[in-house]
Amino acid sequence: MHALVFIKQVPDASQVRVNYETGTLIREGVPAILNPFEAHAVEEAVKLREKHGGKVTVLTMGPPQATEALKECLSRGADKAYLLSDRVFAGSDTLATSYALFEGAKKIIEMEGEVDLFFAGKQAIDGDTAQTGPGIATRFDIPLVTYLIKLDDVNFEKKRAVATRLTEFGQETLQVPLPAFFTVEESLNELSHSPLPWLIKAAQSKIERLSSENVNLDREQCGLRHSPTKVKKAFTPEKRQRGETLTGSVEEMVQKTSDILIPFLKKDL
Amino acid sequence: MGKTIDLTKKDHEISHYKNIWVFVEQTDGVAHSVSFELLSKARELAKQLDCQVGAVSIGRSVSHLAEEVFRFGADKFYIVEDEIFKDYRTEPFRDALSKLVIRYKPEIFLIGATTQGRDLSGSVATELRTGLTADTTKQEIDPETGMLMMTRPTFGGSLMATIVCPKDRPQMSTVRPGVFKAIPVELPKEGEIIRGKTNLTEALIVKKILKKVVSSEGNINLGFYDVIVAGGKGMGNKDNFNMIKELAELLGGAWAGSRKAVELGYAPQSRQVGQTGQTVHPKLYIACGISGAIQHLVGMQTSDVIISVNTDQNAPVFDVSTYCIVEDAIKFVPRLIAELKEQKLTPVKNEQ
Numbered sequence A: 001m002h003a004l005v006f007i008k009q010v011p012d013a014s015q016v017r018v019n020y021e022t023g024t025l026i027r028e029g030v031p032a033i034l035n036p037f038e039a040h041a042v043e044e045a046v047k048l049r050e051k052h053g054g055k056v057t058v059l060t061m062g063p064p065q066a067t068e069a070l071k072e073c074l075s076r077g078a079d080k081a082y083l084l085s086d087r088v089f090a091g092s093d094t095l096a097t098s099y100a101l102f103e104g105a106k107k108i109i110e111m112e113g114e115v116d117l118f119f120a121g122k123q124a125i126d127g128d129t130a131q132t133g134p135g136i137a138t139r140f141d142i143p144l145v146t147y148l149i150k151l152d153d154v155n156f157e158k159k160r161a162v163a164t165r166l167t168e169f170g171q172e173t174l175q176v177p178l179p180a181f182f183t184v185e186e187s188l189n190e191l192s193h194s195p196l197p198w199l200i201k202a203a204q205s206k207i208e209r210l211s212s213e214n215v216n217l218d219r220e221q222c223g224l225r226h227s228p229t230k231v232k233k234a235f236t237p238e239k240r241q242r243g244e245t246l247t248g249s250v251e252e253m254v255q256k257t258s259d260i261l262i263p264f265l266k267k268d269l
Numbered sequence B: 001m002g003k004t005i006d007l008t009k010k011d012h013e014i015s016h017y018k019n020i021w022v023f024v025e026q027t028d029g030v031a032h033s034v035s036f037e038l039l040s041k042a043r044e045l046a047k048q049l050d051c052q053v054g055a056v057s058i059g060r061s062v063s064h065l066a067e068e069v070f071r072f073g074a075d076k077f078y079i080v081e082d083e084i085f086k087d088y089r090t091e092p093f094r095d096a097l098s099k100l101v102i103r104y105k106p107e108i109f110l111i112g113a114t115t116q117g118r119d120l121s122g123s124v125a126t127e128l129r130t131g132l133t134a135d136t137t138k139q140e141i142d143p144e145t146g147m148l149m150m151t152r153p154t155f156g157g158s159l160m161a162t163i164v165c166p167k168d169r170p171q172m173s174t175v176r177p178g179v180f181k182a183i184p185v186e187l188p189k190e191g192e193i194i195r196g197k198t199n200l201t202e203a204l205i206v207k208k209i210l211k212k213v214v215s216s217e218g219n220i221n222l223g224f225y226d227v228i229v230a231g232g233k234g235m236g237n238k239d240n241f242n243m244i245k246e247l248a249e250l251l252g253g254a255w256a257g258s259r260k261a262v263e264l265g266y267a268p269q270s271r272q273v274g275q276t277g278q279t280v281h282p283k284l285y286i287a288c289g290i291s292g293a294i295q296h297l298v299g300m301q302t303s304d305v306i307i308s309v310n311t312d313q314n315a316p317v318f319d320v321s322t323y324c325i326v327e328d329a330i331k332f333v334p335r336l337i338a339e340l341k342e343q344k345l346t347p348v349k350n351e352q
């Protein structure tokens, strides 16, 4: 079993503040964290390895600081971590990102062997686009299962898996051949505490570096210049103001609230 | 492993692309309301660009949607009907849709930012090697360049970004349900139906659906609701949380919870609102016993009207609330329920 998990380091969106004067984000002092969905993706991959043997590899494309997030994945039980970092990637949009990760993944397959299951988070909390996973899966032309909430019956002999995902109206259970690509929800599993040996091993492991020097890249598909989408402007949304505070007795407030609710309701005649 | 579509067939001359397309998402033959919202928006944009609006749908049987599609302003309805499209599956839908785009060259392509739409749009945009702007809340035409300007929230709503796709076509974008209004045209015309074919067969599709479960309890897409009533730790216990459910039901909405409510077992994770839960933007959000931690606010602060009930007058949730009720929710909510019942008020049904 070989699982490859695409992970991203993101600024903790909850701690990002906005400077309303300049209309920019204040990122200084904002801690970078492992995108929360990826912790669950790693957890699932590690669970599979514990059951079937094999290995879990993690890959991120990002600046050198992203090693921190990779280390967290190692301490969560991943076996090997790759950092794909290069100036040519700067400013990549999702199409360029999925290209870089696709090429990075192909390099990993070359070095570490075929991958049976690819995992990514459902979305990254900074950009919230949820496109990178579908993008990589399309480039590999392998089946995609988004919003994964349950993975069972992974059969490596028959090379197939049964997976349950969220849909607009509930859930559906799918059978897919392997290799397949999964983007995961947090409810997929509960995060477990890492045993001490994993933590020690993680502290001692080194992060493998990938760049345009050892990955076969078409520069015409990388970075800001070759990203089809461009940010024309960024601005802060109007800040919401505290509205009206209802006053009076509970009865009076209930009355007032029911008046407020009228537009959402109609009289049942 | 290779690519599914021969991209050399794609026309890279952007001036050859014309008209605005809207993906009509449907399940078992019933169209998703966001499709009509997008058609209405597309019509407005098409007026500025002096072009046509095309609706496009894929399914086992979708031709019956034509009347509705034309009523909301489509000039043409492109459809591909086949048994293999009975249920949504990424790969056959992606391939069929990409082929239609390559053939008919729409300049702009709008898709609902639903579970299905997000799955599909990311795949189609990659297949076509074009740009995709996800989860937009505003669409305008730049009067100078004629380009589509797509505005979307990032960082959980702390920042807005306006994005363009200057050199690739179509300019693709997903839009959240409820952002635009579906407005039928005054004098609907009988449009033209254009049927596409697929050369896919079931044997060629490796992904099989084994089971579908429709549920309102377990996993729910909160983005679908106009009204959401959410409870937090302040509800005190699981029994009290029933009043959240009852109020939601009375208002024809969905119930939800904060992360603490989830951790305490009052609500399932699938109903969590916030940074690590769902992002919602209903017409009405009622927060009961929720402090309003930033991780919660980022998931709901774009709601049209927010009513909050909290005993602490300084609770941060009030900073984003339209109406602030400084009161014990356990006292207030049951009385509100009683009042609504007494007045015999029932939820206004969605138009569609």
Ligand SMILES: Cc1cc2nc3c(=O)[nH]c(=O)nc-3n(C[C@H](O)[C@H](O)[C@H](O)COP(=O)(O)OP(=O)(O)OC[C@H]3O[C@@H](n4cnc5c(N)ncnc54)[C@H](O)[C@@H]3O)c2cc1C
Pocket (backbone or CB within 6 Å): B231, B232, B233, B234, B235, B257, B258, B259, B260, B261, B272, B273, B274, B275, B276, B277, B278, B288, B289, B290, B291, B292, B293, B294, B295, B296, B299, B309, B310, B311, B312, B315, B327, B328, B329, B330
């Ligand atoms: C990485 C990360 C991600 C997170 N993601 C999310 C997320 O997605 N969603 C989320 O919600 N949180 C999230 N959180 C947690 C968040 O920080 C808060 O802890 C959580 O939202 C608090 O939930 P609460 O408001 O129910 O509880 P509390 O903060 O404990 O607030 C309870 C409130 O109830 C009020 N109250 C008490 N009794 C009553 C009463 N009888 N009537 C009325 N009011 C009463 C109190 O005054 C208080 O304001 C996340 C945290 C982290 C670190």
Ligand SMILES: Nc1ncnc2c1ncn2[C@@H]1O[C@H](COP(=O)(O)O)[C@@H](O)[C@H]1O
Pocket (backbone or CB within 6 Å): A006, A007, A008, A035, A037, A038, A059, A060, A061, A062, A094, A097, A101, A119, A120, A121, A122, A123, A124, A125, A127, A128, A129, A130, A131, A132, A133
């Ligand atoms: N730079 C990156 N490196 C590795 N994985 C990424 C990167 N960007 C996105 N991903 C993966 O794709 C998922 C969706 O990201 P997004 O499309 O940005 O919402 C994330 O949860 C990650 O698993």
